[in-house]
Structure formats: structure tokens, C-alpha cells
Amino acid sequence: MMLSTYPEKPISYLYLVGEHGGIRRAADVLGINPSVVSRQLSFLERSLQLPLLERRGRNVVLTEAGLLLADEYARTCLRREQLERQLQDLRHMRGGSINIRVGQGMVEDVVKYVVKEFSAAYPSVFVNLMSGDMQTTVMLITKGEVDMSVSFGPTGAHGLTCHSFNRGPICAIVPPEHPVASLPSVGIAELGQHRLIAMNENFGLQRYMNAIFKSEGVIYTPSYCCNLFSSAIALSQAGLGIAFMTAQSIKEPLARGELVAVPINHRLARESQCHLLRNGDHRLTPAAHYFWQLLCRYFNAEEKGDI
Template sequence: MTLSTYPEKSISYLYEVGLHGGIRRAADALGINPSVISRQLSSLERSLQLPLLERRGRNVVLTEAGKMLAEDFAQTSQRRKMLERQLQDLRHMRGGSINLRVGQGMVDDVVRHVVQAFSLAYPGVFVNIMSGDMQTTVMLIAKGEVDMAVSFGPAGPPGVKCLSFQRGPICAIVPPDHPLAGLTAVSASQLTQHRLIAMDEKFGLQRYINAIFKSEGIIFTPSYCCNLFSSAIALTQAGLGISFMTAQSVKAPLQRGELVAVPIDHRIAKESQCHLLRSADHRLTPAAHYLWQLLCQFFTASLEDEV
């Protein structure tokens, strides 16, 4: 049996195990049962007559043969994605394509101040804009499926090129007639006296909120949980609870007087950051490099305006 005849699915599972550092973590990321991966890899080892995994303490790592297979799979996948992108460019008669991932609370700013300017310089480039949590974003960057990203969270993740910028303060977002609307700042203990709105645990914003409450020894008990900022804003506008965002994320409703942003009186809230992310190894096209520069310039200018 030649290498080309081995099941690609089994080798892809091996790559995921190496990427995530274990069978269970790889299975969680893929949304499948760990036993499926174990059976596939055991079958692959028997076919190759080589061990592909070895246990080190509680962790499972790739053997030298496993690393060679996983690296070949990664390179082949990268070439295939490049070919798919080139074919996509031909279908759209475009001058290239860029995959950009942006945290929900920053989409409006990025589109109006970055993408708009980029499109004037590169009108023929196809731009695919997505939103999502930082954990998934980093994984997609590592796989070469995302060129660059704008994420919000407590710390820049390892394994990628990361530029961090101040984005705070994080605020309690309330309607104008809310009891907290007239305050210049609000504490975590004051917030517990009201109905609260949480975001999904994967959101960088929610990790900030959890850290604030934990540092004060207070249990964060929300009445609602959302995976869309628009849902949290709608709940707040309906008077059903307090949501948490930076003022930039709800700029339009604030300007219309529909909502009020009250800064949270806590060091973590004041020091919140957003991050520009890209692969440290992936070489950007001239168009993608220009978009990256525009992102850097915008967030640098935003930071200077805050100062």
C-alpha cells in the first residue's frame, strides 16, 4: 500500500491531535467522539506498521513518523486551499481574495474605517468577512483559513503574530431611564442588584467580565446569555437587563440617545484590549498586506485619540 492510498480522513485526525495536543481535545474541536479518532489512528498505525502516537504523562504527542505525516498533511492542505482560492478568484473574476475575521463588537468600525478605504485601493479583491470567538479564530489562522483577524480578549494568544491596542473601558450598557444611567461609573457589587446579560463563554468580552467579578469575589449570575451582540443590545433596549460592551461597540445607539454607557469601575475594565492577529509564517499578498497596514493605522490612531 502506497502513502497516497491511506485514508486522508485518518491523517487529518492525526494532524488535529498534534494541533490540539491530545485526542480528546481534538475530538472536542471537531465535534466528534474521541473513540472515532482512536479507532482511525489505530487502523492507520497497523497499516503503516509504525507507531504514530506516544503517551507522555497525561498527554499524547506525535511520534517522529506521526509528525512527518501531519506536516505533509498540513502542507498539502495549504496548497489545496491556495488552489481553491485561485479558482475562486477566477470564478469571481477578482484580483485575489482575503479572509478577514472580526469580533462582533468591532465590525462597524472595521468596515467603515478600514474596509471602505481598502476597497477604494483594491476594488477587484474579494473580501470574506466573518465573526467569531478568539479561540476558533486562532485555530483558523493556524490552518491558513483566515488571513488576519481583529479580536477582543484579555490576552493576545500564543502562536500568531499579535499587535494589541487599548479598547476600553468596558461599560455597563443601560437604557436612559435605568437607575444606573446617571452614574459616572459603576462597581461590580452595584451591578449584582440588577438583571444582567452575558455573552457566550467563548467571547473575549465575557472573559473580561468573569475576571472582574471573580477578582471581587462575586458570582456573576446573568438572566440572559447571547451569542450575538445585536441580541444583547435588543434585550437592553427592551429594558430586560444590563449588557456589557465598550462604548465603541454601541456608538450609534449612544449617539441617538437610545442607550447609555456607564464605565465599570475596575482596573480590568479600564485596561481591556483588542488584538490584530495573523500567522507568523503565512506570507501575505500585496493586497492583504495593505489591509493589515490599514488595520494597524486605524487602531493606532484610535489609541492616540483616547490619549
């Protein structure tokens, strides 16, 4: 029997066992009983007449034959993802597509200064613009499902091409009548006396805030938690708590005098950075490469104060 005739399901189970180091862990990822995974792998071993797993201590690892199968399965999945993207291009009747993830606080600037110019140069290219947490973004870039991202956080991502730019300072965002609004800057001890607004733990901004509070020995105890910057802004405008973000993220409310951005007096807040990320192992299309160049040019100019 040729390899292509074997059922794909047991091979996919084998791949997950290798990825997660055990049958039970793979079963947890799949949401099925471990006995189901064991039976499928036993069937595959009998069909191939080769051992695919061996135990090393408490972990299960793939044999040489198992590694060959798992590697071929991974390559097949990657080819299918690339095919799906090509078919997506055809469905949209476009001259290609670009998948980009942008942190919520930077979407407006990226659209205004990058997407607008890109679309003028490549009007036939479909742009899939999404927002999301940095952890998921890094995973999607690594898998090749996202071409590049603009993320915000204390650190970049290991294993990816990364260009970092200063975007600080992180500020306390309050309405004009709030007691903090009249301060030239605000310390962590002062912030701890007020009701605070937090973002979801996966947000790069929240990782900054957690690190800042921890370094000062102050417990971050928010009254609200949001997964949208617009929600945090609305809470702050209503006088219900202090939100945290950079002044660049709320240019319009600041210009209208609806909110005040008070810089946080802390080194991490002053040195906050955004990161342009992409997988250096994946070759960009000419259109995607141009988009990447526009991103680098814009954030470099913003860091220098030229925008």
C-alpha cells in the same frame, strides 16, 4: 507500492492520533469507534511493513516513520487549502481574496474606516468579512484559513503577531430611565444588585467581565445570555437588564439618546484592549498587507483620540 497509492483515510487517522496523543482521543474527534481507527492503522503498518505507533506510558506516540507520514499529510492538507483559496479567487473572478474575522462590536468601525478605503484602492479583491469568538479565530489564523482578525479580550494570542490598542472603558449599557444611568461610574457591588446580560463565554468581552467580577469576589449571575451584541442591546433598550460593552460599539444608540454608557469603576474595565492578530509565518499578499496597515493606522488613531 508507492506512497501516493496508499489510501488517505488511514494516514489521516494516524495524523490525528499523533495530534491528540491516543487512538481513543482521535476516535472521539472523528466520532467513530476506536476499533475502526486501530484496524486502519494496523492495515497501514502491514502495507508499509513499518511500525507507526509506540506506547509511552499511558500515551501513544508516533514512530519516526509515523512522524514522516503525519508531517507529509499535514503539508498536503495545507497545499490543498491554498489551492482552494486560489480556486475561490477564480470563482469570484477577482484579483485575489482576503479573509478577515472582526469582533461584533467593532464591525461597524472597521467597515466605515478600513474596508471602505481598502475597496477604493483594491476594487477587484474579494473581501470575506466574518465575526466569531476569539478561540475559533486564533485556530483559523494558525491554520491559514483567516488572514487576520480584530479581536477583543483580556489577552492576545501566543504565537501570533499581535498589536494591542486600548478601546475602553467597558461600560454598563442601560436605558436613560435605569437607576444606573445617572451615575458618573458604577462599581461591581452596585451592578450585582441588578439584572445582568451576559455574552457567550467565548466572547472576549465576557472574559473581561468574568475577570472583573471574580477580582471583586462577586458572582456573575446574569438573567440573559446572548451570542449577538444586537440581542444584548435590544434587551437593554427594553429595560430588561444591563448589557456590557464599550461606548464605541454603540455610537448610534448613544447619539440618539436611546441608551446610556456608564463606565465601570474597575482597572480592567478602564484598560480593555482590542488585538489585531495575524500569523507572522504566513506571507501576506500586497492587498492583505495594505489592509493590515489600514487596521493598524485606524486603531492607533482611535487610541490617540484622533477619530
